[in-house]
Amino acid sequence: MGNRSSEKPYSRKRQSDIFLGKLRGNQKKIPISFEKLRAKAKVQLPEEAFAYIAGSAGNEVTKRSNRSAFEKWEIIPRVLRNVADCNTKISLCGSTLPAPFLLAPIGVLEMAHRKADLAVSKAAAAENIPFIFSNQASVPMEKCSRAMGTSPRWFQLYWSTSDDLVESFVKRAEACNCKGIVLMFDTTMLGWRPRDLELDYLPFLRGMGIAQYTSDPVFCDLMDTNVAQADESPSITINSFRTLIQMAQNYPGGFLKNIFSDEPRKAVKTFIECYSRPSLTWENLSFLRSITDLPIFLKGILHPDDARMAVEAGMDGIIVSNHGGRQLDGAISALDALSDISQDLVATIPILFDSGIRSGSDIFKALALGADAVLLGRPYVYALAIAGEVGGKRSNQKLSGRI
Ligand SMILES: Cc1cc2nc3c(=O)[nH]c(=O)nc-3n(C[C@H](O)[C@H](O)[C@H](O)COP(=O)(O)O)c2cc1C
Numbered sequence: 001m002g003n004r005s006s007e008k009p010y011s012r013k014r015q016s017d018i019f020l021g022k023l024r025g026n027q028k029k030i031p032i033s034f035e036k037l038r039a040k041a042k043v044q045l046p047e048e049a050f051a052y053i054a055g056s057a058g059n060e061v062t063k064r065s066n067r068s069a070f071e072k073w074e075i076i077p078r079v080l081r082n083v084a085d086c087n088t089k090i091s092l093c094g095s096t097l098p099a100p101f102l103l104a105p106i107g108v109l110e111m112a113h114r115k116a117d118l119a120v121s122k123a124a125a126a127e128n129i130p131f132i133f134s135n136q137a138s139v140p141m142e143k144c145s146r147a148m149g150t151s152p153r154w155f156q157l158y159w160s161t162s163d164d165l166v167e168s169f170v171k172r173a174e175a176c177n178c179k180g181i182v183l184m185f186d187t188t189m190l191g192w193r194p195r196d197l198e199l200d201y202l203p204f205l206r207g208m209g210i211a212q213y214t215s216d217p218v219f220c221d222l223m224d225t226n227v228a229q230a231d232e233s234p235s236i237t238i239n240s241f242r243t244l245i246q247m248a249q250n251y252p253g254g255f256l257k258n259i260f261s262d263e264p265r266k267a268v269k270t271f272i273e274c275y276s277r278p279s280l281t282w283e284n285l286s287f288l289r290s291i292t293d294l295p296i297f298l299k300g301i302l303h304p305d306d307a308r309m310a311v312e313a314g315m316d317g318i319i320v321s322n323h324g325g326r327q328l329d330g331a332i333s334a335l336d337a338l339s340d341i342s343q344d345l346v347a348t349i350p351i352l353f354d355s356g357i358r359s360g361s362d363i364f365k366a367l368a369l370g371a372d373a374v375l376l377g378r379p380y381v382y383a384l385a386i387a388g389e390v391g392g393k394r395s396n397q398k399l400s401g402r403i
Contacts, residue, residue, distance in 0.1 A: 029387050030394045034358040034379055037395075041112075041382035048201040049111035053381050055195035058329025062322055066356030069333035073365050092350060092373055093180055093295045093316065095152055098128050100367060103396075104354050104375035105156035105182060107136025108209035110250075112385040117144050119384060123393035125151035132156050132182055132375070135169065138208065140215035145176035156182040156299065161274045163287060168218040170292050181292060182319065183285075186300035188278035191327040206243055207250035207264050210271045214252055223263070223270045285313045297352065300327075302337040304344040307351075317350040317372075324355050324377055335369065342370020 018032075031037045042050050056063035088099040103124050109116035116138035124131035130152040133141045145153060155173035160166055170181060196202060203209050213219040244265075248258035251267055258264050277284075288296060295316035301307050302322060310318050320338045322331045334355035342351055353366045354375035366374045376395070383391035 030383055030391050031386075037379060037382045037386070041385040045112065045385050048196075048199050049385075051195035051199055052108070052111060052201065052203065053378060053385075055193050056325035056329070057191035057193055057327055059194075060325060060329065062329050062331045062333065063325030065333040066322065066325055066335070067358070069335035070356055070358075070362050070365060073335070073369070075361065075364060075368070090373055095130075095179060097130065097152070097373065099396075100371075100373040101357070101363060102130040102132055102154070102352070102373060102375050103380055104377040105132040105134035105136075105184070106377060106381055107134045108138060108203045109134075109381065109384065110138035110208055111203060112381050113388050115388055116384075118147055119389040120380065121145075121147045121153070123380075123384075123389045123391075123396060124153075125149060126393050127396045128152070129396050130154055130179065133173075133176075133178070133212075134209075135184070135212055136204070136209040138211050140211050141172060141176050141178075142215070145178075150177075152179050154178050154180040154182055154297075156184055157288075158184055158187065158275065159277045159280050159284070161277050162218065162222060165216065165218045165222065165274060166288070167291050168216055169212065170288070170294075172216070174292060174294060178294065180295040180297055180316070181288070182297045182299050183288065184299045184323075185280055186321075186323050186327045188276050188280065191323070192329070193326065204271060204275075205268060207247035207268050210250075210267060211252075213271050214267050219267075219270065219274075222274060223266050282309055282313055285315065289314055297350075301341065302332055302334070304341050307341045307345050311345070311348050315349065317352060318345075319352040319354065319375065320371070321354045321375070335366065338366065338371060339369045345370075 031040055038054070042054070045053070090097050090100045103120060109120060113119055117133065118139050121131055121144040125148040128151055131144070131148070132154040133144055134156050135158040137144070141155060153176065155169070155176070155178040157166065157169055157173075173181060190202075245259070247264035247268060248255050251258045251264035253263075285296075297317040297319055298310045298315050299319035299321050300323065301310060301318040301320055307318050307320075318341075320334055320341055322328065322334045322337070325331070334353060338351070338353050345351065350372040351370055352373050352375060353371035354377055357363060357366065357374050357376055358379060363374050380395045383395035385391070387394070
């Protein structure tokens, strides 16, 4: 990654920690390779949770091509270039990052670990790696921000049917000192995900992954007004009873209070009604631009024309991503899209990238193909499932160490 300062790369320290740790008899809890990481997480996670995290849309062709696109590219190293002094730092939107990656927004992290976003926030803060809070988080952004001190964080927004709710989320993100807003719009409809369909599993219906909503004053008003009525009492079966228990566990205020209350069901129903706005167009972006001065990044760009339109709409950056293949099966691999887009958009706005990053050399390839930084997704979720905060931290170190 070139000579940029006199700091030593982290990789040497990390490697010796691993080798010397073995000599000292420390057990290696978190596998090094992605495949082993995934396999270990699979053993530890409930079947539905693993299916939700690992699964993608349709026949998972796009998920596979996200990986094969990386394998198509090879690095031709140059030698004898004095790499004694180099580091992995980059500058993004005025901040210096220790490595060219951020942690992607991932919803419903409570499926991976009970401390969910809080554990990830602490792991990210320990390495000063930015964490993008998901709109579908399991822990409200205020709690995560408190745990992160001055470490950088961003907020990912899904555009709700209510502009008041959109504004409220953005204002909360500003109050949490988020460094940017990531607007995600490829999920106006949930992708067709056979693994979840086969297990009949959608976590949001159990009140999971809606903590940003249930902690929001505008959402609470919505619950009490236009969509206030919960369905007539559902007929009680073992499954519906289990769902009611889960909703009561996941809603703020305590299980005993919630189990006798309608609020958890009202929250889920309100969420379903207001979660996404399929009618969104480029014109709506001026509203977002008008309510915040934070940098806005559009996530889910795959076409060079859309990248150009993002610049014209005054956006501050784009994230080339196909959501890890979770939305549209058959969509172009994110890496192929990146090389098309970056040739077109040379250095006008920052280009971030995700979908398929599994190692430091993947990051290198994405940067070589025009990304300014990348987002890490599933690998940190598997590490979280295996070892909570420590796992998240190790997966960050592993990548910083390998670039
Ligand atoms: C379980 C899971 C949940 C996700 N939730 C969100 C989300 O709430 N918001 C979002 O913008 N992207 C979400 N994503 C997509 C990620 O931000 C990222 O684009 C994707 O994980 C990249 O693919 P990869 O993990 O295969 O590298 C999710 C991905 C997974 C695997």
